[in-house]
Amino acid sequence: MKHTPSRVAVLAACALSMLLPGCSDNDAKQPSQAEKFSIDSNPYPSTYQPIPGSPTVITNVTIIDGIGNQIEQGMIHFANGKIVALGDNIEIPNGATVIDGKGKWVTPGIIDNHSHLGVYPSPSVGSTADGNEMVSPVTPGVWAEHSVWVQDAGFSRSLAGGVTTLQVLPGSGNLFGGRSVVLKNIPNRTMQAMKFPDAPYGMKMACGENPKRVYGQKGGPMTRMGNVKGYRKAWSDAQDYLRQWERYEADYDAGLNPKPPKRDLDLETLAGVLTGDIRVNMHCYRADEMVTMMDLMKEFNYQITTFHHAVEAYKIADKLKDNNVCAAMWADWWGFKLEAYDGILENVPMVHAAGACAIVHSDDDLGIQRLNQEAAKTWADGKRAGIDISMADAWQWISANPAKSLGIFDQTGSLEAGKNADIVLWNGNPFSTYTKAERVYIDGGLAYDLNDSISWPVSDFEVGQPTEGDAK
Amino acid sequence: MKTLMAFLTAAVLSATASAQQVAIVGAKVFTQTEQGVLESATVLIRDGKIERVTEGTEVPAGYRQYDASGKVVTPGLIGALTSLGLVEVASWAGTVDATAEPTPISKTGAALDVSYALNPDSTVIGVSRIEGFTAAATTLSDTHQLFNGQGAVITLGTGAPLIKPKAFMVVNVGSQGADGFGGSRAALWVALEQALQEASEGRVPGPESPWYGMNTRADLKALKGVIAGETVLYMEADRVADIRQVIAFKQRHPGLKLALLRATEGWRIADELAASKIPVVLNPQMNLPGNFDQLGATMENAARLEAAGVVMAIGMDTHNIRLATQHAGNAVANGLSHEGAIASLTSAPASILGVADQIGALAPGMRADLVVWSGDPLEITETAEQVFINGEPIEMTSRQSRLRDRYMKLYETTGNPSSHYIRP
Incomplete structure (x- = not known):
């Protein structure tokens, strides 16, 4: 993410010296230019620091590498936060911690690309309901990171379930719900300390029933066609806004002294999508609506990264593949509203089998604790329906594919030499009801140890309560 | 096929x-x-x-x-607490018989009776049936009144649904119940005692007699079943203080048949629950401090209740009651015995609901x-x-x-x- 001087910095410089060119009100002194105005694209930067680790080798363990391979009786070596090597037989360096993985499994850390931890935290009360800015259908200018409450106990529970990275999204009440934030799942004092360094921003959009239910009696949209008009108007405005900035840049670069356009925080996020810097996460259930949204993205020349929930993705899996759009799905949620009525158990494997990018997401503070089981259920259902997918391939639904959707697959999401050591050691086959995450490493540091209660994170909210530190 | x-x-x-x-x-x-x-x-x-x-x-x-x-x-398997047959699509898609607005027929919610509302053609029943669920306790989830009406035990077969009408009645005695009744448990419990007191006094007055009670006549008839111990009173509570109130309530009313719903902090007084022979219906996955009633939530709740000898049913959902097997399995991963988990899906809910002679x-x-x-x-x-x-x-x-x-x-x-x- 590029760092550019902020508006505030420019003003401060002017306050110090009215003699500097560009600080004078008198623009008649052409051709001298005002200092070029640019926008800080990273004003709330990550302060994440990995927890210290030590060189470690896990031996004699079943490894799923997250890119389709399963190694029996394998070994994996990680050090200095990175994966060094994995395979049947690798060298064990002097001084490394060696863990016997007999009967156990190693996988990439789980990545949930749809969570509301922190913005709809526990306790779930009015005071903490910070996920849905339902005052206007178009609020792309709000950022989920400004709502994240780091004392949500849900972070530590999902860590115990092997989640190493998660995307926290605004809710789906609005057509444009705001920006998402990608977090490393190491509970800490501040959101910035959890923020995944340099992960691209995402933006939430929502199809269908929610926006029209929320705004139908509040000035609209009150129909699905109203929803689409709302998206089109916003994208059209964003195109115009982007042109203003492009003109400013061009004029400035041509030696002119143009006045910068007035900043608009909503359009700024939308413009970020149009320039390809911000990734679109669109809540959409129905197949026909998803196809309309893919036409919309072509009309305005942007890319939808992922449809979220996508309960009917199985009906249009071929079109998802053709348009390079991922579908993030539940294993078995259905029926809570009409647009979720056609849910089937084989949605995920059917999308995978069509060659599209399938993701299992949680959208839930309990489901995020067992995404391995969510993947296992739908994998088994697919298998019974004749869709033959290996466990190693299925694991991509909860690591590699969400990492790709978030734009961080170059760093995490699979076990490959040089990547971040985001690793889970399971005490058995993670496709079983009875298996638990035994050790969870993030950037090579041991973030959770099932067998060491001292390692279990306790949020401030839980301190001093009658059952602080209990097994959860 | x-x-x-x-x-x-x-x-x-x-x-x-x-x-x-x-x-x-x-x-x-x-x-x-x-x-x-x-x-x-x-x-x-x-x-x-x-x-x-x-x-x-x-x-x-x-x-x-x-x-x-x-x-x-x-x-x-028996769904221990569902709204099966009462709801097709929960939100904004037509009538949902699992929720009711107040009407003149009932002032406390006791009178409402799901026996009239069951639809065996519901796709939710078909979806649940092929995953091993053959019966369920089904009831209203919200009446905006003190009691959630009279629930029934139903078969998920294609024939006549009722196995046992008026089998149970839910009352929430935690924060949610209080929020729906003046915003305080101090009002809620007095209302609960008063409602039952009215029902225990003699006959239901006929239309010729003036009646000024907090129940309607239809409510009184329904509550007679509770007083007689024929309709199980499901008392929903999470925190220890509320569960203690339920135990005290049982001591005041030994003739009532009670079960505890949710019991998120039940493990903290598991011995007292076992001694008072109050069974529990729960979702063992609840391990988050979702509100101030649930600070002691833990995945080990089921195991700790079992260790104390509490009878326990697992399974609280409707569209996905089929996931109760996974819930029970996760309770096993956290210490519940496997046989206890199978019982929690079969014989335990049957005995709690008073149908152990049939299913x-x-x-x-x-x-x-x-x-x-x-x-x-x-x-x-x-x-x-x-x-x-x-x-x-x-x-x-x-x-x-x-x-x-x-x-x-x-x-x-x-x-x-x-x-x-x-x-x-």
Whole structure:
């Protein structure tokens, strides 16, 4: 993410010296230019620091590498936060911690690309309901990171379930719900300390029933066609806004002294999508609506990264593949509203089998604790329906594919030499009801140890309560 | 459909075989009776009832045989708390009989009766049935009044649904109940006592007598069932303080039949719960401090309650009551015994609901509702291969499996069909 001087910095410089060119009100002194105005694209930067680790080798363990391979009786070596090597037989360096993985499994850390931890935290009360800015259908200018409450106990529970990275999204009440934030799942004092360094921003959009239910009696949209008009108007405005900035840049670069356009925080996020810097996460259930949204993205020349929930993705899996759009799905949620009525158990494997990018997401503070089981259920259902997918391939639904959707697959999401050591050691086959995450490493540091209660994170909210530190 | 056909093909139809006599042969059988778990056994069914369960694989003459060797058989699972048959789509899609607004017929919510509202054609029932659920406790989830009406125990078969009407009544005595009743438990509990007091005093007044109570006459009739211990009072509470109130309530009203719902912090006073013989219906996955009633939430709740001797049912959902097997399995991963988990889905809810003489176990004379599983029913990758209701194998399809097949067929089609909606 590029760092550019902020508006505030420019003003401060002017306050110090009215003699500097560009600080004078008198623009008649052409051709001298005002200092070029640019926008800080990273004003709330990550302060994440990995927890210290030590060189470690896990031996004699079943490894799923997250890119389709399963190694029996394998070994994996990680050090200095990175994966060094994995395979049947690798060298064990002097001084490394060696863990016997007999009967156990190693996988990439789980990545949930749809969570509301922190913005709809526990306790779930009015005071903490910070996920849905339902005052206007178009609020792309709000950022989920400004709502994240780091004392949500849900972070530590999902860590115990092997989640190493998660995307926290605004809710789906609005057509444009705001920006998402990608977090490393190491509970800490501040959101910035959890923020995944340099992960691209995402933006939430929502199809269908929610926006029209929320705004139908509040000035609209009150129909699905109203929803689409709302998206089109916003994208059209964003195109115009982007042109203003492009003109400013061009004029400035041509030696002119143009006045910068007035900043608009909503359009700024939308413009970020149009320039390809911000990734679109669109809540959409129905197949026909998803196809309309893919036409919309072509009309305005942007890319939808992922449809979220996508309960009917199985009906249009071929079109998802053709348009390079991922579908993030539940294993078995259905029926809570009409647009979720056609849910089937084989949605995920059917999308995978069509060659599209399938993701299992949680959208839930309990489901995020067992995404391995969510993947296992739908994998088994697919298998019974004749869709033959290996466990190693299925694991991509909860690591590699969400990492790709978030734009961080170059760093995490699979076990490959040089990547971040985001690793889970399971005490058995993670496709079983009875298996638990035994050790969870993030950037090579041991973030959770099932067998060491001292390692279990306790949020401030839980301190001093009658059952602080209990097994959860 | 595939599985049903397999069953019919596998069936050995002798000339003397009666359609009403079925033998399920060779499975590991969880009887949920004193017979316990039999590693290889035969379940004999006659006229829709369990005839007996025998060890080994010998079958008397005259039975249609279903080979279940290598499989697992349990009694049909019972949804311990659902709104099955009362809701098709929960939100914004037509009438939901699982919720009711106040009307003049009831002032406390007790009178409402789901017996009139059940729809056996609901796709939610079909979806749940093929995953091994053959019966359920079903009730209203919200009445905006003190009680959530009279719930029923229903079969998830295709015939007449009622097994036991007026089986139970839910009252929330935690924060949610208080929020719906003046915003304070100080009002809620007085109202609860008053409502029951009115119902315990003599006869329900006729239309000729003036009546100024907090219940309507219809409420009083319904609460008579609670007073008599015929309708189980499900008391919903999470925090220890509220659970203690429930125990004290039981001591004040020893004639009532009670069960505790949720009991998130129940483990903290598990011994007291066990001593007062109050069973629990819960979702063992609740491990977050979702509000100030749930600070002690832990995945070990079920295991700790079991260790103290509390009878426990697992399964609180409607569209996905089928996930109760996973919930129970996760409780096992956190210390619950496997046999306790199977009981929590079968015999325990049957006994809590007062229908243990009909469902929840494979005992002679009971409904032949049972499930042949591909393996351990609690293991997420296993499945119900064939469900029997009233002794008959059901068709193992649902609206969901039909949609799956329709679209899998679409992708198998070569070329670009103009429409797959046209039936051949």
